[in-house]
Amino acid sequence: MKQFKAEIISIGDEVLAGYTVNTNATFISQQLLSIGLPVQWVSTISDRNGEIVQALKTALGRADAILVTGGLGPTPDDLTKKAICDFFKVGMRRDADTLENVLQFLKTRGIKPTDLNQAQALIPDCDMVIPNSVGTAPCLVFERDKHHFFFMPGVPGEMKRMVSDHILDYLKQRLALTPVHTVLLRTTGIPESKLYEKLKPILDDFPEIQTAFLPRYIGVDIRFKLISDDSKKIIRLQELETKIRSKAKKYIVTDKPIELEQVLGELLHKKRLSLSVAESFTGGLIADLITNIPGSSDYFTAGLITYSNDSKMHLLGVSEQTLKQFGAVSRETAQEMVRGVQSRFGTDCAISTTGIAGPGGATATKPVGLCYVAARFKNREIIKEFHFGTERLINKKRGAIAGLELLRRLILEQ
Amino acid sequence: MKQFKAEIISIGDEVLAGYTVNTNATFISQQLLSIGLPVQWVSTISDRNGEIVQALKTALGRADAILVTGGLGPTPDDLTKKAICDFFKVGMRRDADTLENVLQFLKTRGIKPTDLNQAQALIPDCDMVIPNSVGTAPCLVFERDKHHFFFMPGVPGEMKRMVSDHILDYLKQRLALTPVHTVLLRTTGIPESKLYEKLKPILDDFPEIQTAFLPRYIGVDIRFKLISDDSKKIIRLQELETKIRSKAKKYIVTDKPIELEQVLGELLHKKRLSLSVAESFTGGLIADLITNIPGSSDYFTAGLITYSNDSKMHLLGVSEQTLKQFGAVSRETAQEMVRGVQSRFGTDCAISTTGIAGPGGATATKPVGLCYVAARFKNREIIKEFHFGTERLINKKRGAIAGLELLRRLILEQ
Numbered sequence: 001m002k003q004f005k006a007e008i009i010s011i012g013d014e015v016l017a018g019y020t021v022n023t024n025a026t027f028i029s030q031q032l033l034s035i036g037l038p039v040q041w042v043s044t045i046s047d048r049n050g051e052i053v054q055a056l057k058t059a060l061g062r063a064d065a066i067l068v069t070g071g072l073g074p075t076p077d078d079l080t081k082k083a084i085c086d087f088f089k090v091g092m093r094r095d096a097d098t099l100e101n102v103l104q105f106l107k108t109r110g111i112k113p114t115d116l117n118q119a120q121a122l123i124p125d126c127d128m129v130i131p132n133s134v135g136t137a138p139c140l141v142f143e144r145d146k147h148h149f150f151f152m153p154g155v156p157g158e159m160k161r162m163v164s165d166h167i168l169d170y171l172k173q174r175l176a177l178t179p180v181h182t183v184l185l186r187t188t189g190i191p192e193s194k195l196y197e198k199l200k201p202i203l204d205d206f207p208e209i210q211t212a213f214l215p216r217y218i219g220v221d222i223r224f225k226l227i228s229d230d231s232k233k234i235i236r237l238q239e240l241e242t243k244i245r246s247k248a249k250k251y252i253v254t255d256k257p258i259e260l261e262q263v264l265g266e267l268l269h270k271k272r273l274s275l276s277v278a279e280s281f282t283g284g285l286i287a288d289l290i291t292n293i294p295g296s297s298d299y300f301t302a303g304l305i306t307y308s309n310d311s312k313m314h315l316l317g318v319s320e321q322t323l324k325q326f327g328a329v330s331r332e333t334a335q336e337m338v339r340g341v342q343s344r345f346g347t348d349c350a351i352s353t354t355g356i357a358g359p360g361g362a363t364a365t366k367p368v369g370l371c372y373v374a375a376r377f378k379n380r381e382i383i384k385e386f387h388f389g390t391e392r393l394i395n396k397k398r399g400a401i402a403g404l405e406l407l408r409r410l411i412l413e414q
Numbered sequence: 415m416k417q418f419k420a421e422i423i424s425i426g427d428e429v430l431a432g433y434t435v436n437t438n439a440t441f442i443s444q445q446l447l448s449i450g451l452p453v454q455w456v457s458t459i460s461d462r463n464g465e466i467v468q469a470l471k472t473a474l475g476r477a478d479a480i481l482v483t484g485g486l487g488p489t490p491d492d493l494t495k496k497a498i499c500d501f502f503k504v505g506m507r508r509d510a511d512t513l514e515n516v517l518q519f520l521k522t523r524g525i526k527p528t529d530l531n532q533a534q535a536l537i538p539d540c541d542m543v544i545p546n547s548v549g550t551a552p553c554l555v556f557e558r559d560k561h562h563f564f565f566m567p568g569v570p571g572e573m574k575r576m577v578s579d580h581i582l583d584y585l586k587q588r589l590a591l592t593p594v595h596t597v598l599l600r601t602t603g604i605p606e607s608k609l610y611e612k613l614k615p616i617l618d619d620f621p622e623i624q625t626a627f628l629p630r631y632i633g634v635d636i637r638f639k640l641i642s643d644d645s646k647k648i649i650r651l652q653e654l655e656t657k658i659r660s661k662a663k664k665y666i667v668t669d670k671p672i673e674l675e676q677v678l679g680e681l682l683h684k685k686r687l688s689l690s691v692a693e694s695f696t697g698g699l700i701a702d703l704i705t706n707i708p709g710s711s712d713y714f715t716a717g718l719i720t721y722s723n724d725s726k727m728h729l730l731g732v733s734e735q736t737l738k739q740f741g742a743v744s745r746e747t748a749q750e751m752v753r754g755v756q757s758r759f760g761t762d763c764a765i766s767t768t769g770i771a772g773p774g775g776a777t778a779t780k781p782v783g784l785c786y787v788a789a790r791f792k793n794r795e796i797i798k799e800f801h802f803g804t805e806r807l808i809n810k811k812r813g814a815i816a817g818l819e820l821l822r823r824l825i826l827e828q
Contacts, residue, residue: 015443017443017453018439018445021435022436022439030432042429042458043458044439046454214433283704283705283714284700285698286698287693287697288697288699288701290698291697291719291771292810294772297721302719302720302721302729304716304717304719305691305717305718305719307714308715311715345725357705396705
């Protein structure tokens with residue numbers, strides 16, 4: 001079985017200048033890997049004829065699929081079209097479908113076409129054109145000696161649609177790639193080493209399945225991968241998934257590439273539960289994450305960010321006695337905060353955080369990173385103490401994730 | 415004057431797999447450009463001997479400075495050291511300073527050295543070693559025929575220190591680079607086209623100075639650049655800066671690469687002013703941004719996220735009459751919100767937002783993206799109506815920036 005290889009060529013001076021991060025390459029790499037076509041080279045070059053031709057030559061000598069982004073706009077500094085003609089030794093032609101697409105695109109937006117737009121229909125004489133469903137510049141496809149070239153615009157939204165809607169299927173068929181089966185299990189609340197220890201006995205029984213543990217600040221992703229069209233092996237993958245799901249049930253948040261705030265939002269929506277939050281440590285981040293999800297106004301009632309002791313007392317009813325005796329950063333304060341916000345807004349659920357996000361604010365007994373997170377669902381509650389690190393933004397993120405996750409588990413009684 | 419060129423080689427399968435975004439290359443590109451040494455090529459390759467040697471050969475043929483990241487850890491899958499030896503035809507040597515640095519590093523963290531750590535002191539016989547001030551793997555420097563090679567670990571924090579503290583100065587000296595003078599003026603609250611129109615008459619008088627307008631969601635950066643050691647030209651750059659500052663005073667937030675929430679935070683801190691916020695449209699993002707700044711607890715008192723009408727009435731004292739007559743998304747509600755939160759917490763300053771963040775929630779008269787933002791400083795206030803787009807997260811960001819910026823201008827009476 002031949003292992004096919006892919007190369008990405010990113011054209012653009014704004015990437016070379018460090019003004020734009022090359023996330024296009026990241027997206028394409030992920031997508032190609034998901035169909036069993038690993039990217040072996042990413043080359044970023046400037047928008048100059050000689051550079052482009054040289055990079056295409058190098059790619060032709062080593063890669064089966066070559067995906068090029070950038071340099072296909074109508075402006076005069078886009079020299080990619082000229083370089084394509086030079087490299088493939090073809091001329092330019094006017095493409096009727098592309099012109100129609102450009103005019104249609106402008107029409108729906110009420111924009112008058114200019115000469116520059118007309119120029120976009122003038123394309124190198126390629127083997128196939130993939131239309132741009134969300135913009136004007138199309139994708140040009142060439143095949144030479146079983147090497148497949150795709151020239152796409154650099155606008156991420158346009159490029160992504162071309163890859164997802166057309167190029168992946170095209171390459172699967174033309175290269176007759178072996179199907180890739182992947183399983184993603186997104187966990188939170190358990191360190192990578194502990195998770196690995198817990199699951200190792202199961203994993204050892206499935207050596208034929210590739211396993212990866214991918215740690216993020218907010219949790220660990222487990223990925224299983226099987227490149228095969230053998231149905232027995234596919235059943236084995238399903239067996240592995242079932243066993244892991246049962247063993248790590250408590251920690252598995254989702255099997256989709258979505259974030260915890262969306263998982264919790266869907267749970268609240270489905271169960272018709274309302275939520276309020278009281279934040280000190282996380283400073284509004286929990287509310288911000290929750291309200292990033294469209295439709296969150298259905299379940300999110302209100303949030304209180306109580307940075308001062310006064311606001312903790314007056315808004316949440318935390319007692320002066322508690323603050324004096326245990327301090328604002330204490331299990332007791334977290335508890336009174338979560339109870340206070342829940343009863344104030346009469347919500348089914350509530351979350352609270354209090355702690356020392358750093359870098360300043362530590363005391364003799366309370367170090368930076370100390371944090372108490374509480375969650376309440378109806379009359380059940382859970383409060384946990386955390387010891388995060390010294391980086392403020394990471395601390396806020398970890399505290400926010402802990403709050404969302406504690407509530408999720410409380411609702412699911414895990 | 416020779417135009418020197420740089421190349422970045424990123425080694426690492428996790429970048430090729432699309433699991434890690436190559437922000438290392440972005441950082442290095444920015445830094446090298448700032449000393450007048452543009453990056454012309456970024457090559458990402460896998461951690462294999464043949465690939466590494468081939469990439470080094472290609473780079474030797476075209477670049478004056480070659481910065482390599484990744485593959486210098488102690489683990490067996492880091493083949494970079496072997497490839498370096500092969501390419502430069504040198505052997506390995508035990509480096510006493512590196513061993514000392516590794517042992518010292520582990521000691522301060524209370525970690526016992528392992529054989530793997532000992533192996534880190536075994537390095538290719540390079541021309542110079544730059545120690546790692548925040549980790550264990552050092553930077554290896556080679557010079558061949560006036561081409562300068564730097565091999566660094568891929569850990570961003572370690573690589574950045576090596577570049578900033580050593581490599582930039584090294585290259586400035588060894589390549590005798592012409593000094594680069596840059597000015598950054600970070601604006602907000604004015605579209606790129608209007609800003610350009612306003613400043614064009616001034617810019618036209620300074621054709622010798624490179625000007626760039628760099629739009630971001632939250633504002634437009636103006637950058638001036640002069641590559642010269644001619645003191646007359648440097649004075650001209652200062653003249654240009656003075657004229658632009660005076661013409662665009664209202665919109666210029668800072669001349670440092672910092673964000674608006676930090677600028678506002680410093681202003682509040684300096685003037686000993688307190689702040690509270692009432693957020694609907696922005697859902698906690700304003701509070702989150704403000705509390706990202708260390709020390710914000712000095713001036714940030716509290717934030718209320720009032721998603722429901724009930725919470726707007728009970729927490730902020732917005733009148734039922736106002737909500738009925740004008741609706742929750744209205745100038746009147748924004749005004750009562752900002753007054754309500756200011757008086758509730760007795761703060762010097764206050765910000766409020768209300769609107770339709772989308773994608774749902776539009777009514778016959780109120781489209782997605784409609785947003786009212788209010789700011790109050792003592793008894794002065796300003797309320798503005800915005801028409802943002804349809805993307806929820808971008809809308810939240812724009813609304814938050816508008817709130818911070820309105821308050822900043824109000825305090826400065828601009």
